[in-house]
Amino acid sequence: MAARAGVSKSLVSLVLRGDPGVSPARRGAVDRAIAELGYQPNRVAQVLGARRSGTVGVLLNDLRNPWFVDLLDGVTATLDTLGFSPVLIDSATLRRVGGSPVEQLLKQQVDGIIVVGTTEDGEQLRRAAAVVPVVLSGTYEPADLGPGVEVDVVVNDDVDGAAAATRHCVELGHSRITHLQGPGRVGDLRAQGYRDAMAAAGLAALTVPGGMSEESGYAAARRVLAGAPRPTAIVAYNDLAAIGALSAAHDLALTVPEQVSIVGYDNTYLAKIRHLSLTSVENGTLAIGVHAARFLVERIGGKTPARRVHQVPASLVVRRTTSRPGV
Amino acid sequence: MAARAGVSKSLVSLVLRGDPGVSPARRGAVDRAIAELGYQPNRVAQVLGARRSGTVGVLLNDLRNPWFVDLLDGVTATLDTLGFSPVLIDSATLRRVGGSPVEQLLKQQVDGIIVVGTTEDGEQLRRAAAVVPVVLSGTYEPADLGPGVEVDVVVNDDVDGAAAATRHCVELGHSRITHLQGPGRVGDLRAQGYRDAMAAAGLAALTVPGGMSEESGYAAARRVLAGAPRPTAIVAYNDLAAIGALSAAHDLALTVPEQVSIVGYDNTYLAKIRHLSLTSVENGTLAIGVHAARFLVERIGGKTPARRVHQVPASLVVRRTTSRPGV
DNA sequence: CTGTTAGCGCTTTCAC
DNA sequence: GTGAAAGCGCTAACAG
Numbered sequence: 048m049a050a051r052a053g054v055s056k057s058l059v060s061l062v063l064r065g066d067p068g069v070s071p072a073r074r075g076a077v078d079r080a081i082a083e084l085g086y087q088p089n090r091v092a093q094v095l096g097a098r099r100s101g102t103v104g105v106l107l108n109d110l111r112n113p114w115f116v117d118l119l120d121g122v123t124a125t126l127d128t129l130g131f132s133p134v135l136i137d138s139a140t141l142r143r144v145g146g147s148p149v150e151q152l153l154k155q156q157v158d159g160i161i162v163v164g165t166t167e168d169g170e171q172l173r174r175a176a177a178v179v180p181v182v183l184s185g186t187y188e189p190a191d192l193g194p195g196v197e198v199d200v201v202v203n204d205d206v207d208g209a210a211a212a213t214r215h216c217v218e219l220g221h222s223r224i225t226h227l228q229g230p231g232r233v234g235d236l237r238a239q240g241y242r243d244a245m246a247a248a249g250l251a252a253l254t255v256p257g258g259m260s261e262e263s264g265y266a267a268a269r270r271v272l273a274g275a276p277r278p279t280a281i282v283a284y285n286d287l288a289a290i291g292a293l294s295a296a297h298d299l300a301l302t303v304p305e306q307v308s309i310v311g312y313d314n315t316y317l318a319k320i321r322h323l324s325l326t327s328v329e330n331g332t333l334a335i336g337v338h339a340a341r342f343l344v345e346r347i348g349g350k351t352p353a354r355r356v357h358q359v360p361a362s363l364v365v366r367r368t369t370s371r372p373g374v
Numbered sequence: 375m376a377a378r379a380g381v382s383k384s385l386v387s388l389v390l391r392g393d394p395g396v397s398p399a400r401r402g403a404v405d406r407a408i409a410e411l412g413y414q415p416n417r418v419a420q421v422l423g424a425r426r427s428g429t430v431g432v433l434l435n436d437l438r439n440p441w442f443v444d445l446l447d448g449v450t451a452t453l454d455t456l457g458f459s460p461v462l463i464d465s466a467t468l469r470r471v472g473g474s475p476v477e478q479l480l481k482q483q484v485d486g487i488i489v490v491g492t493t494e495d496g497e498q499l500r501r502a503a504a505v506v507p508v509v510l511s512g513t514y515e516p517a518d519l520g521p522g523v524e525v526d527v528v529v530n531d532d533v534d535g536a537a538a539a540t541r542h543c544v545e546l547g548h549s550r551i552t553h554l555q556g557p558g559r560v561g562d563l564r565a566q567g568y569r570d571a572m573a574a575a576g577l578a579a580l581t582v583p584g585g586m587s588e589e590s591g592y593a594a595a596r597r598v599l600a601g602a603p604r605p606t607a608i609v610a611y612n613d614l615a616a617i618g619a620l621s622a623a624h625d626l627a628l629t630v631p632e633q634v635s636i637v638g639y640d641n642t643y644l645a646k647i648r649h650l651s652l653t654s655v656e657n658g659t660l661a662i663g664v665h666a667a668r669f670l671v672e673r674i675g676g677k678t679p680a681r682r683v684h685q686v687p688a689s690l691v692v693r694r695t696t697s698r699p700g701v
Numbered sequence: 702c703t704g705t706t707a708g709c710g711c712t713t714t715c716a717c
Numbered sequence: 718g719t720g721a722a723a724g725c726g727c728t729a730a731c732a733g
Contacts, residue, residue: 055704060728068702090481091421092726095709100418110443111643119437123467132478135462140450151459154417261647294648316438320588321621323649382720387712397718419710422725705732710725717720 063088094156102134103343104152104160106168110137112259112287113315114332115163118185121336122161129344131158138168149175159343162186165231165259180346184339187232197354199342203330205233208361209240212282212310212328215363217248220371221280221308224250227257227267227292229284234259237312241282253278257288264291272299272307279307279372286311286318289325293368304370314364324367331359390415421483429461430670431479431487433495437464439586439614440642441659442490445511448663449488456671458485465495476502486670489513492558492586507673511666514559526669526682530657532560535688536567539609539637539655542690544575547698548607548635551577554584554594554619556611561586564639568609580605584615591618599626599634606634606699613638613645616652620695631697641691651694658686 061069062077080086094100105122107115123133134157138148149171152160159180162172169189172181176192182199192198209226216224226241228234238254245252257267264283271278272295283289289311293303301307311318311327318325338357345352381400388396389404407413421427432449434442450460461484465475476498479487486507489499496516502508503519509526519525536553543551553568555561565581572579584594591610598605599622610616616638620630628634638645638654645652665684672679 056727057705057729058703061703064728070702073703087477087481089422089483089726091418091427091483092709093728094418095416095422095711096726096728098709098728110437110446111440113438116437119464120467123464135464137446137450137462140447150414154414156416156418261643265648290647290649297649316588320617321592322617322624383711384713384721385719388719391712395718400719416710419725420712422727423710423712425712425725703733705730707728707730709728712723712725714723715721717718 098156099158099347100156101131102155102157103131103340103347104149104155104157105133105135106148106152106160106162106166107135107137108164108166109139111139112164112285113317114185114285114313117315117332118163118336118339121333122163122184122340123336125337125340126344129340131340131344131347133161138166147171153178159347161339161343163339165233180343182339182343182346184335185233190232197351199339199346199355199357201335201339201342201357201359202233203335203361204358205236205330205361206240206243208312208328208330208363209237209282210244211240211361211363212312212326213241213244214248215326215365215369216280216282216308216310217244217250219280219308219369221278222250223276223278224253224280224282225271225278226252226254227264227271227281227283227288228254229257229259229288234284237284257284257291259285259288261287261291261294264288265295266291268292268295269298272296272301277307280309280369281307282310284312286313286315286325286327289327289368290317290323293323293325304368305373308369308372310363310369318364318366326366326369327364328361329364330361334359425483426485427483428458429482429484430458430667430674431476431482431484432460432462433475433479433487433489433493434462434464435491435493436466438466439491439612440644441512441612441640444642444659445490445663445666448660449490449511449667450663452664452667453671456667458667458671458674460488465493474498480505486674488666488670490666492560507670509666509670509673511662512560517559524678524681526666526673526684528662528666528669528684528686529560530662530688531685532563532657532688533567533570535639535655535657535690536564536609537571538567538688538690539639539653540568540571541575542653542692542696543607543609543635543637544571544577546607546635546696548605549577550603550605551580551607551609552598552605553579553581554591554598554608554610554615555581556584556586556615561611564611584611584618586612586615588614588618588621591615592622593618595619595622596625599623599628604634607636607696608634609637611639613640613642613652613654616654616695617644617650620650620652631695632700635696635699637690637696645691645693653693653696654691655688656691657688661686 165186184201228238242252311325314327314329318327492513511528555565569579638652641654641656645654
């Protein structure tokens with residue numbers, strides 16, 4: 048301990064925390080001692096003493112989905128300005144080794160948890176939510192986290208985003224448009240946006256389950272594109288599934304966008320890869336991350352408003368996988 | 375505290391740690407009390423008391439490079455079986471918000487650090503290496519971490535991998551093969567493998583700097599492919615750069631693989647996307663992660679062997695971006 | 702403004 | 718085998 052500066056522990060503590068009520072002289076002495084000793088405060092001891100860790104758990108369900116990583120950027124940046132730091136945990140990886148992601152976070156004394164995307168750890172989250180604040184981002188699930196527990200939700204406007212994607216196809220002149228539906232509530236909402244847009248255009252809707260991975264999107268699209276009458280456009284649940292659809296088209300010797308147009312969702316860096324150049328729905332990933340972090344920190348700070356659902360707008364980014372049909 | 379079982383703190387501590395020297399009766403009592411109370415040991419207090427955290431910092435320099443994520447799988451799985459858990463930290467994200475990744479880890483009292491891929495935090499790592507063991511995976515840098523500090527290195531055989539990629543092109547009948555060189559020592563080694571293979575075939579080598587991102591690969595390839603005489607094959611530093619090259623070819627209306635063959639490196643899931651279907655060098659990502667974790671835990675355990683350099687073999691995976699020239 | 706005094710919840714000698 | 722006691726390095730009232 049830097050009693051080297053000739054002061055007490057508490058003074059050091061105050062200086063470290065940037066307390067305004069410390070005389071410049073003393074502060075200088077402490078700062079100098081810190082520098083000389085190369086003193087590094089021990090986070091662990093700080094946490095134990097203050098019984099708050101200044102960390103928030105970020106529960107990603109798959110580090111391989113680029114959307115999560117984008118969202119993480121917003122979360123990290125915001126958390127940082129608010130004095131917190133994220134503890135990442137990839138449930139896919141951890142579950143593979145038999146661990147329990149949420150408990151892991153709790154034992155590490157995180158002050159709160161941000162759930163990113165549809166998760167399978169619902170039951171554990173219920174228990175966690177009784178102990179620390181939780182906010183859901185990019186998902187509505189688990190919807191109910193226990194009696195009296197209010198959980199904020201930050202999402203994009205899935206209905207509108209999917210509707211925009213669908214309308215884009217309609218406006219290009221497509222009439223046989225199939226939707227590859229994804230899992231969970233978000234999947235349902237996107238499907239609904241699709242159906243709304245189809246109905247508004249007086250077209251018949253057709254949705255098939257397409258999962259949320261490249262693999263599952265490939266399989267679904269392959270089936271759809273091999274059938275008759277073949278759709279001329281596919282609106283996918285996310286970019287990964289859309290890329291699977293791209294591959295399916297390729298394998299069936301169908302050219303994109305000439306013979307089949309394809310739209311993704313999330314506008315991840317995959318969509319931006321020039322060689323793929325996927326038309327996709329931008330869903331305000333960064334803003335979602337920012338708001339999720341902000342909401343959580345508010346609750347950690349003791350505010351306990353009723354459940355808030357914040358929606359950021361979605362917008363379509365047109366690239367090279369969509370065009371008029373049969374062009 | 376579960377003195378509820380009618381025993382002392384220390385006994386609980388022993389039971390928790392699975393110490394063999396505890397009578398079954400007492401153990402039962404403690405276990406029961408734990409269950410009844412839903413007792414969760416406080417990790418933070420454990421760490422403070424035991425002055426070892428059981429965590430190891432994993433310093434990723436970019437969560438967006440899929441290769442890192444793959445490697446992480448091996449690290450996490452191995453760490454877990456050895457009783458440690460990883461603390462991920464993405465220096466790109468953190469630096470963006472002005473933090474210092476390595477110090478962050480140190481303050482969290484990690485027991486050791488695994489560096490994944492070429493990093494820019496060399497100076498900080500030197501300081502860290504004086505305090506906790508460090509192992510480098512997928513990189514040789516920073517090469518010198520201070521006097522008397524031994525650091526293990528786990529990598530793939532970059533020279534051989536790049537040579538295999540190049541030989542593949544040679545055997546297909548290509549003679550104008552350009553290499554997009556990446557950064558750091560790894561970039562140098564891959565360039566050397568390329569040159570070796572070219573020399574062995576009696577061909578003239580040509581390397582140009584191509585970075586390690588899609589963007590930079592695109593720019594480099596675009597320049598190369600627009601020049602004359604145009605190469606008929608490109609061996610890229612990694613998959614990301616290769617995909618950039620794919621896009622460049624596309625933009626120049628050159629067909630792949632007919633007019634230009636392209637080989638990547640790392641065999642990430644990007645290469646496996648059917649619509650890209652990139653020929654790539656598999657570099658034993660998982661094995662690298664496993665060994666890195668193992669080496670680190672050994673050192674944490676107190677072993678201090680001389681610097682070890684472990685190399686896992688590389689092998690080529692041929693997909694659809696390579697063929698005979700002009701076919 | 703500054704120093705004192707208790708803990709935070711566990712691990713660890715070290716006796717019994 | 719088991720318990721008592723002394724910390725781990727800090728924070729947080731509280732009293733000067």
